[in-house]
Amino acid sequence: MDVSGFNNQMLTNSPDMQLYAEGLYCDTYLVRMYGKLHFAKKLKKPYATMPMYRAAFAKEFETGYRLEHPALPQYFSLDDKGDEPFIIEEYIEGKTLTAFVNDNPNYFKTRKHADTFIDELLSVIGYLHQHDIIYLDLKPDNIIVSSIGHQLRLVDLGGCWTCCFDNTTARTPSFAAPEQLKDGYQANTCTDIFLIGRTLQYINVPHIYNKVVKRCLQEKPTDRYSSVEELLAAVRQTRRRGTIRILSWTLPLATIIISLLLLIPGQEEGGSATQRSTPADHPTLHEVSPKPHAIPQQPPLSQSKTAEKSTQKKEKAETVENVTPTPSVKVADDSNDSTKGSMIADLHRAMDKAFNHHLAPLNKYASFDAITWSEHWQPYTDEVERVVKDIHGKYPAIPLSEIKEQSERYMSQTVSPMFAKLRN
Template structure:
């Protein structure tokens, strides 16, 4: 690949200069060592060294590059009589790299990394009013260690100080470079970036970007490399955000679905059962009393009939609220008298607290409204306590659930009837 050069002037300064098989139509490149450090030496070809126009191009490149410092731009360190010295880059040109590693750019992560570095260095030049104007695979080096981008060759660049451009590479040049239809600017380099991406194995990743970069009219291209960056990085970010939102909504909808399903299949609480039972029983007393000419025997008869109807329609088996595991031994029975005693001791304090103020009242239209207004909260409070009692007793005794709640209904109605009879007696 490399061969030892035989020129005399540089051999005196760089005795171990090696000619490299790179360079353009106007220059030759050498690998030289200065104070133990490797450098690139870029010289005009022998037939052009006396041409002041080409010497001016090399001078422009050195003066422009010497004041720049970017991790992806080769660093200019000095100048000789007919050449410039740059830091040596151990790597291959982009074209050589693609030939040696054809699968590298098929990985989107690698492709994005390359594009980001290329846009970074080109954007750095544009921020300093420098347009490269000769971007091409031969002027983009990829380092052997790290596969990093190194941009070289500022010979054809346009700057505020050097507005004359000496040439171009037609394969990658923008239309305005070829026909002079408009002034070159940052969009000229953007066109060339699109042409470079077009020939890489990762071209399918950037179809939309390539199409816009290579638009014939500069106004239809990206107006800056920052726009390209935003398009590349924001598009997948938007996809990730939309995907995350979609997943979140799906999870929320599933939670709502299963929550509603659990509510639909849940067993009604015993307090609700007892409230509805009391609502069935108590209107019997109300309807009988409101007819006028009420006797105590009429009230007792109507109440007993309603209790019988309510208990007959109670489901034979209801799901127990006890969630304790099934035990292996037989539970002892609990006598009915003990069940009645415990039910009575549970609901009597509640009844006295809710209805006790009516014990000394007379039965009239006003107290009747108060009486029936307190029935529902009474049923709710008693039902809650009775459910706790049922859970506790069923853990330790063999009790028939239907019989238990029937006795609870009878005890509650008995308390209500006793209060009613007392209020009627108070009015006599």
């Protein structure tokens, strides 16, 4: 009677084994063991006979096997007795950072994505330093971005420095720190700080991190951050300053919008919806797209008399200033009103488009923080600025200040409701 058994020749004769990636010294295979996918990393034959490469291969396994961090793969087994030593390690579904950036060139320009990547990178490099390991060969090809969640995973510990394996370190010349290219180099944590800066530079992080990256990339190790902890503190301080800057202009903007709202026709006395009159030289959105209005209530008699006297004084002053207005003046005024109405209509259409593109997507959130707001607000204000310039170019006879005032009125009507969702 046949009984169940396991196939011990999992690698050499496995039909499920397939080449995953080719490297200079090692090849990586995708292998299915007991129904589960794993990576099999094999040292190439030409290097398998060299003691230094075999030592580095063994170092990678021994170093990785004792570590536990979410950004590091698990190492399961090592077979270094044959002609082709191999390591079995955790399979990671994803792309190298090189491939990911090529496919998603703008992904890390978003603050939220960049912040997550920076936190994960500093976490794993800091963890290695705490265990007396200096990575030394940090580069985009040694970072995997997972397919689900786009989480960072750091692979290939073969070039790292440890106190036990101090003569098998590696570097990539095109990505290395300046000191790594010099004779007699001694491994130092500041080298990893430089490589972190190169990586952040490679993914093109948002500009608020420019000073942090610049210090990481200083040529002299002593001019860089002395540790990952110091670098992390600088990153957090940069974020706080960024949030403070956002709030510093967000709060005054809210005040301006509220002030402008007071100038817009609205509800006044007794909770009744009475429409206040708007000066003729400041037409509102309602004048461009007329809608039925509530019948205005008659003001009290005392107010009526006061208004009548005021009107009489105004008419008298106008009579003194313009004794005999000619028909040509009136025609010019009518033409000016028509031009102004067309300008407002064009302005509102363009600002509608800018609002719907940049700010309207925020309506899907019940609330949002200052960072999320700034990611949408800055592009919106940039586009509004361009719109104002374009409108002024189209209507040069209308003062730029008046066009800006109309744009601010529009913003007060459309943007102010969104401040209720902004968390402190």
